[in-house]
Amino acid sequence: MKEKNNLLLPLSILSAAILISVIIFSLVWKSAKSAQQTITVTGSAKQEVTSDLAIQRGTIQGTNKDRKLAYQQLQQAVPVLLKFLEAKGFKNDQIELLTINGYPVYETAPNGTMTQNISHYVYSQRFQITSKDVDKIKDLSLTLSSLVEKGIDVNVEMPEYLYSKIDELKVAIQAAAAKNAKERAEKIAEATGRSLGPLRSARMGVIQITPKNSNLVSDYGINDNTSIVKDITAVVSAAFEIN
Incomplete structure (x- = not known):
């Protein structure tokens, strides 16, 4: 009987350790799985400017x-x-x-x-x-x-x-495009009963400066200097974690 009691304590400790390990593993797995669930959206912003x-x-x-x-x-x-x-x-x-x-x-x-x-x-x-x-x-x-x-x-x-303030405007319009990407991601997450988590990655597209109402697009960006009134367009691709 004494020998059985001596074995009971180590077995209890071992069982408790295994149970804790399982719980920790489950939490880590759940967290990792959640981190792997992301949503990627594209946001854009456009602003009209007049050459000065x-x-x-x-x-x-x-x-x-x-x-x-x-x-x-x-x-x-x-x-x-x-x-x-x-x-x-x-x-x-x-x-x-x-x-x-x-x-x-x-x-x-x-x-x-x-x-x-x-x-x-x-x-x-x-x-x-x-x-x-x-x-x-x-x-x-x-x-x-x-x-x-x-x-x-x-x-x-x-x-x-x-347009003399084009550098300042580029920063502002890229920020507006990023904000638009986040708003789109939030709407998609809400529509599926999820909530939006932190930003995982973001990629800024090239800025297009085109004549007003033009549909011109280039992979290298367009910098129009032939028109007085222009449209400046920025695109941002962003990936968010969803919970």
Whole structure:
């Protein structure tokens, strides 16, 4: 009898240890299983902005068989351009004249190959006008070509319309997209009788800056600078634990 009593205590301890182990294992398994149950949703946010900065670029040039005369022709075109811009309401600090480039143009033989004979010389100078008045730049882009009536050889590029606070807006719109993802996940969890747990992972998509009401999308992102009014769209893919 004494021997049986001596065995009873160790067996009781062993049984209790096994029971505790089973309980702990069950709790851990349940917790791990819960952690593995996640929901992945995509949130988005869009905001319309109006450009507050515009740039107009272009090139004037002089062309002549005589190198010196080609250069002089370009120099004569500069004050005509500046007077035109002044009449349009642009100040000197808004106008930038860039480096002058000169090069010869060679004659082409009947068979299409380039010869060593110089046909004429070209001297060109790029310019750019920057203004916060985007409508004024838009009007300028439509009238600059009229300089040809004054004998000026001018090439007009498409104006660029920019939003100066784009970096701040990118942060804000990504946060709005993340919030939208969480709201969607909460609705889905509630609809299935579950509750939303902590965020497990999140991936920010590229930001699309497109003309207003455009459906353009690119895997690398779009950064439109051709339109005054733009839509900025952000997408966030997020995974949440569900309880």
